[in-house]
Amino acid sequence: MADTQVRPTKTSAVDELTAQFTEAQAAVLTEYRGLTMSQLTTLRRSLGRTTTYQVSKNTLAKRAAAAAGLDGLDGLLTGPTAIAFVNGDPVEAAKGLRDFAKANPLLVIKGGVLDGRALSADEFKKLADLESREVLLAKLAGALKANLSKAAATFQAPLTQMARLAAALEEKKAAGAPAAEAPAEATADATEAPAEASADAAEAPAEG
Numbered sequence: 376m377a378d379t380q381v382r383p384t385k386t387s388a389v390d391e392l393t394a395q396f397t398e399a400q401a402a403v404l405t406e407y408r409g410l411t412m413s414q415l416t417t418l419r420r421s422l423g424r425t426t427t428y429q430v431s432k433n434t435l436a437k438r439a440a441a442a443a444g445l446d447g448l449d450g451l452l453t454g455p456t457a458i459a460f461v462n463g464d465p466v467e468a469a470k471g472l473r474d475f476a477k478a479n480p481l482l483v484i485k486g487g488v489l490d491g492r493a494l495s496a497d498e499f500k501k502l503a504d505l506e507s508r509e510v511l512l513a514k515l516a517g518a519l520k521a522n523l524s525k526a527a528a529t530f531q532a533p534l535t536q537m538a539r540l541a542a543a544l545e546e547k548k549a550a551g552a553p554a555a556e557a558p559a560e561a562t563a564d565a566t567e568a569p570a571e572a573s574a575d576a577a578e579a580p581a582e583g
Contacts, residue, residue, distance in 0.1 A: 387437065388432075388435050389435050389438045389439050389442065390439075392421045392435060392436055392438075392439030392440075393438075393439040393440075393442040393443050395399075395427070395439075395458075395460045395521065396439055396440055396442075396443035396445055396460075396488075397498070399460040399461055399462055400461050400462060400465055400489070400490060401459075401460075401461040401465040401467070401469075401487060401488065401490070402458055402460050402461065402467065402485040402487045402582075403428070403458065403459040403468065403472055403484060403486075404417075404448065404451045404452065404456055404457075404458055404459065404484075404485045404486055404487045404489050405456070405457050405458070405459065405472065405482055405483060405484050405497060406454050406455055406456060406457075406482070406483040406485060407455055407457045407481070407482060408432070408454060408455045408481065408483075409481040410479065410481050410482060414479055414481075415428075415562040418471075418472075418475050421471050421474075421475055422459060422468055422471045422472070423454055423467070423468075423471070423569075424462065424463075424464065425460045425461065425463025425464075425468075425552065426459050426463045427459070427466045428457060428458070428459045428461075429457060429458060429460075430456070430457045431456055431457065431458050432456075433453060433454075433456055436448070436456065437449055437452050439493075439522070440452075442493075445491065445493070446493060447493030448487070448488065448493065451485045451486050451487070451527075452567070456485075458487075458504065459472060459487075459529040463466065465502060466502060466503070466505050467472065467491055467499075467505035469502040470483060470503045471501075473479045473500060473503040474486055474497075482502070483496075484496045484499055486498075487499060489502070494577050498564075500526050508560070526558060567576075
């Protein structure tokens with residue numbers, strides 16, 4: 376009787392872990408032996424809302440990893456294991472785990488997976504040394520600034536048309552125009568906008 380009551384629970388736990396392995400951008404396996412509940416709570420908070428940090432039984436995690444088609448994790452699933460499932464920026468999560476481990480050496484990063492590929496502990500530490508996605512995007516935008524300023528002239532006409540359309544919709548809304556009229560008129564304006572924008576774009580080279 377006890378066995379039949381446990382099996383559905385284990386199956387449900389494996390299914391949940393499998394879904395997390397499948398959906399997460401990265402999963403970092405850690406050993407938390409010796410950490411207090413207070414320290415684990417602090418770690419969870421420091422990782423943010425896009426990373427879930429949870430204690431897992433190794434036997435269930437092995438089954439879930441296999442069901443998710445992940446290789447190379449069995450050797451890491453020994454001892455007390457907690458897994459950080461990362462659904463946000465893996466670099467930020469790796470930085471959070473690294474910084475916490477520096478302040479709390481009892482947290483040991485064992486390795487994990489990133490986009491389905493197994494990574495060692497050293498590779499995750501190197502990941503933590505990279506710049507975050509936001510910083511890289513900002514640098515990319517800066518590098519493309521000169522080209523973007525040229526592109527802005529090309530898109531100026533259609534953007535102007537869309538700005539006028541948005542302003543017209545706001546005026547109708549403020550005047551209390553019937554809800555059924557506004558979308559129809561907005562659609563008509565939107566249909567005309569590309570044609571006007573194309574005409575403006577066609578004239579621009581001649582004027583230059």
